[in-house]
Amino acid sequence: LIVTALHQQIRRTIRRYGLLPPGSRVLVGLSGGSDSVALARLLLELSTHREFAVAGLAHLNHRLRPSADRDEAFCQQFAVRLALPLIVEQADVRAYAGEHGLSMEDAARRVRYGFLERCATALAADRIAVGHTQDDQAETFLLKLMRGAGLTGLGGIYPRRGMVIRPLLDVTRADLRAYLASIGESWTEDETNDDIGNPRNRIRHRVLPELDRAAGAPTRAAIARAAAVIREDGEWLDALGRARFDTLACARDPVLELDAAGLAETPPPVLRRVLLDAMRQRAGGREIGLEHVEAVVALLGTGQGGVDVPGCRVELRGGKLVLIQQGGAVR
């Protein structure tokens, strides 16, 4: 029963976001954890309809956790059992983070997706499936919310980004584990998932259970649905903002100039995105936040003067909003 329901939900997600066009060949990113093990088995089951094919598996050994080698061995055996090609690589994420001045989280992400793209090429795959679930979606939304991603990027995880697809985004981790138990499949546990010093783990083990208690019922599905709506609303508003920016930019060099009368006529949700785009283009890589957008909205309201935002001076001059980059680029 659970297998049928899972198949239906995953097919719905695949169809809704156009994740696997007819004839696609999909590589599965495999960590050895329950989500990616279930992803590989479920995609293999769904591929019997021959609408798409599973091209193989790819496992990156981050060498960050004590269990890294055990996880790699598990993936090797899993691939043999499923008779699927597996590419394994070892990566030194710590060294990469040091070399490129990145956080461990950002470095791990870059190394992982770079590896997966090379594997896709090697196995002639045109899609890369990764195992993010509805739980990850709800956790990511709350993480972004608490970090103040109010203006853009609040919408959680994307079902598709380039070659990368996330067919499990509408199913829960609990359902995947019940499915694995029902077919007698095992997986590896990530011992670092219990470390609540990590913000995501604290969201998972402390915040979400308290939210569930407040609601008197599980809340992950509702949060994930809200994240999806906010993401789709935001993407469309972002696109309107970019189009409006192109209409209102009257000069780009040496300073960026936008038509102030046109800005005044722009509805606030679009205006905020135009101003964010404009400031980001002149901030030299510095972070522009909602408070800077609001400061420029207030400037437009007063009709004269200027404000300083990170990396950039913004002034009203002769019917134009003028952005002058100050200082060089960072990083």
Added chain:
Amino acid sequence: LIVTALHQQIRRTIRRYGLLPPGSRVLVGLSGGSDSVALARLLLELSTHREFAVAGLAHLNHRLRPSADRDEAFCQQFAVRLALPLIVEQADVRAYAGEHGLSMEDAARRVRYGFLERCATALAADRIAVGHTQDDQAETFLLKLMRGAGLTGLGGIYPRRGMVIRPLLDVTRADLRAYLASIGESWTEDETNDDIGNPRNRIRHRVLPELDRAAGAPTRAAIARAAAVIREDGEWLDALGRARFDTLACARDPVLELDAAGLAETPPPVLRRVLLDAMRQRAGGREIGLEHVEAVVALLGTGQGGVDVPGCRVELRGGKLVLIQQGGAVR
């Protein structure tokens, strides 16, 4: 110092949302708690610029809490000290809820705002100020999020709705209490605020502190800012949805018909709102959720057939999306 910063922030909120036009007379809703006591004192201080006037205070004795009469006595003394007119009324919220088949929360809200409007008329006020803070904003957002308000109404509390204004929406309860302490003003404590059987109190005392720990810093301001952006984005998209609905409705009686080709060309964020509006008009008061909107989006994708949603049958027929109300209205 804190008084100056509070005045500045409240003036910014008043200006930004146009809460108190020159010459307004504002009634203050007073519970006796820290937020509304601070609101009355701060508005009185800001009114010395003579841009607006405080018309008086209004206290509703809900008679639901053991401390209700003590709160009323406090408000009486407070009004005398501030030399402001005070209107007090006692209400039987429980009876009202029973008579009108409402939850206690909904009944209390209706009774309270009805009372405040009558007081505004009596004191010749054109605005009613209530004491919602940034804390309330963050709590309301999380409450709506966990209850699945994904499609509309996620944006938390409005700074203005008709006559009702919320000048404290960008300041924290902690700052208001520090201010009251600094001027030697007292307030009444609501003993029911500690009951974590109540969802809002659990959000306040359990969920938000855990979020703060995950973030390593207070998160209320970030959540409240996100809520404001989502609310403004949503309001604009709602307005686009209503305009698009009017364009696409080709018949309204006896059944509602929308032009299917026009719907297919409508961007998803606007389309969802058109479909929500349409179904709500034919649902006879039943609750329409995101899942029903998605079902009709899927129906439009297949190009034929029909689906049943609460109170209504939706069918594709001859290039039209047809909505047929089924069964009577509820409530």
